[in-house]
Amino acid sequence: MKQSKSVKYIKANTLMSEMEQARIKSTNLNYLNKLTKLDLLVIDDFDLMDLDLDKCRDLFEVLDTRDGRKSTVVISQFPVSTWFDMFADNTYADACLTRITDKHHITCFTFLFFVKV
Numbered sequence: 001m002k003q004s005k006s007v008k009y010i011k012a013n014t015l016m017s018e019m020e021q022a023r024i025k026s027t028n029l030n031y032l033n034k035l036t037k038l039d040l041l042v043i044d045d046f047d048l049m050d051l052d053l054d055k056c057r058d059l060f061e062v063l064d065t066r067d068g069r070k071s072t073v074v075i076s077q078f079p080v081s082t083w084f085d086m087f088a089d090n091t092y093a094d095a096c097l098t099r100i101t102d103k104h105h106i107t108c109f110t111f112l113f114f115v116k117v
Helices: 012-024 028-037 053-066 080-086 090-101
Strands: 007-011 040-046 071-076
Touching (some): 007 012, 012 028, 012 053, 028 053
Protein backbone atom coordinates (compact mmCIF):
# COMPACT_ATOMS: atom_id res chain seq x y z
CA MET A 1 0.00 0.00 0.00
CA LYS A 2 1.45 3.34 -1.03
CA GLN A 3 1.10 6.29 1.33
CA SER A 4 1.41 9.82 0.03
CA LYS A 5 2.72 12.54 2.28
CA SER A 6 2.66 16.25 1.56
CA VAL A 7 6.03 17.99 1.91
CA LYS A 8 7.13 21.56 1.33
CA TYR A 9 10.75 22.69 1.24
CA ILE A 10 11.19 26.44 1.62
CA LYS A 11 14.01 28.82 2.45
CA ALA A 12 13.40 30.81 5.63
CA ASN A 13 13.64 34.15 3.80
CA THR A 14 11.08 32.99 1.24
CA LEU A 15 8.75 31.78 3.99
CA MET A 16 8.98 35.14 5.74
CA SER A 17 8.36 37.00 2.44
CA GLU A 18 5.35 34.83 1.62
CA MET A 19 3.93 35.33 5.11
CA GLU A 20 4.41 39.09 4.77
CA GLN A 21 2.68 39.15 1.36
CA ALA A 22 -0.18 37.07 2.73
CA ARG A 23 -0.53 39.47 5.68
CA ILE A 24 -0.59 42.48 3.32
CA LYS A 25 -3.27 40.80 1.14
CA SER A 26 -5.21 39.66 4.24
CA THR A 27 -4.81 36.04 3.13
CA ASN A 28 -2.44 35.08 5.93
CA LEU A 29 -4.97 32.73 7.56
CA ASN A 30 -5.40 30.83 4.28
CA TYR A 31 -1.63 30.61 3.78
CA LEU A 32 -1.12 29.47 7.36
CA ASN A 33 -3.82 26.80 6.93
CA LYS A 34 -2.03 25.47 3.84
CA LEU A 35 1.22 25.21 5.79
CA THR A 36 -0.55 23.55 8.70
CA LYS A 37 -1.98 20.80 6.49
CA LEU A 38 1.45 19.73 5.21
CA ASP A 39 2.74 16.49 6.69
CA LEU A 40 6.29 17.87 6.63
CA LEU A 41 7.53 21.44 6.38
CA VAL A 42 11.27 21.89 5.80
CA ILE A 43 12.60 25.39 6.55
CA ASP A 44 16.14 25.87 5.24
CA ASP A 45 18.74 28.60 5.86
CA PHE A 46 17.29 29.48 9.23
CA ASP A 47 19.32 32.11 11.08
CA LEU A 48 20.51 33.87 7.92
CA MET A 49 18.22 36.84 8.56
CA ASP A 50 17.10 39.02 11.41
CA LEU A 51 13.48 38.76 12.46
CA ASP A 52 11.68 42.03 13.09
CA LEU A 53 8.53 41.95 15.21
CA ASP A 54 6.20 41.08 12.29
CA LYS A 55 8.47 38.24 11.15
CA CYS A 56 8.70 37.00 14.75
CA ARG A 57 4.90 36.84 14.90
CA ASP A 58 4.69 35.13 11.52
CA LEU A 59 7.26 32.50 12.43
CA PHE A 60 5.57 31.89 15.76
CA GLU A 61 2.22 31.34 14.02
CA VAL A 62 3.74 28.80 11.64
CA LEU A 63 5.55 26.89 14.39
CA ASP A 64 2.69 27.06 16.88
CA THR A 65 0.04 25.74 14.49
CA ARG A 66 2.27 22.78 13.58
CA ASP A 67 3.62 22.05 17.08
CA GLY A 68 2.63 18.57 18.20
CA ARG A 69 0.52 18.03 15.08
CA LYS A 70 2.79 17.91 12.06
CA SER A 71 6.53 17.54 11.47
CA THR A 72 8.78 20.52 10.87
CA VAL A 73 12.48 20.38 10.02
CA VAL A 74 14.56 23.51 10.58
CA ILE A 75 17.96 23.62 8.90
CA SER A 76 20.69 26.10 9.76
CA GLN A 77 24.41 26.52 9.25
CA PHE A 78 24.67 27.87 12.78
CA PRO A 79 24.32 26.15 16.16
CA VAL A 80 20.98 26.38 17.93
CA SER A 81 22.69 28.34 20.73
CA THR A 82 23.04 31.35 18.37
CA TRP A 83 19.44 31.43 17.15
CA PHE A 84 18.08 33.54 20.02
CA ASP A 85 20.01 36.60 18.80
CA MET A 86 18.21 36.75 15.44
CA PHE A 87 14.87 37.63 17.08
CA ALA A 88 13.92 41.28 17.68
CA ASP A 89 11.64 40.25 20.54
CA ASN A 90 12.76 38.04 23.44
CA THR A 91 9.26 36.72 24.13
CA TYR A 92 8.85 35.51 20.56
CA ALA A 93 12.39 34.13 20.62
CA ASP A 94 11.55 32.03 23.68
CA ALA A 95 8.21 30.92 22.23
CA CYS A 96 9.60 29.97 18.82
CA LEU A 97 12.72 28.26 20.10
CA THR A 98 10.70 26.30 22.64
CA ARG A 99 8.54 24.96 19.83
CA ILE A 100 11.62 24.08 17.78
CA THR A 101 13.74 22.52 20.51
CA ASP A 102 11.61 21.18 23.38
CA LYS A 103 10.63 17.52 23.13
CA HIS A 104 12.08 17.33 19.63
CA HIS A 105 15.06 15.69 17.99
CA ILE A 106 18.03 17.95 17.40
CA THR A 107 20.77 16.62 15.17
CA CYS A 108 23.95 18.63 14.70
CA PHE A 109 26.44 17.86 11.97
CA THR A 110 29.89 19.33 11.64
CA PHE A 111 31.50 19.22 8.24
CA LEU A 112 34.95 20.25 7.22
CA PHE A 113 35.47 21.15 3.61
CA PHE A 114 38.83 21.44 1.98
CA VAL A 115 39.17 23.40 -1.21
CA LYS A 116 42.11 22.60 -3.39
CA VAL A 117 43.45 25.70 -5.09
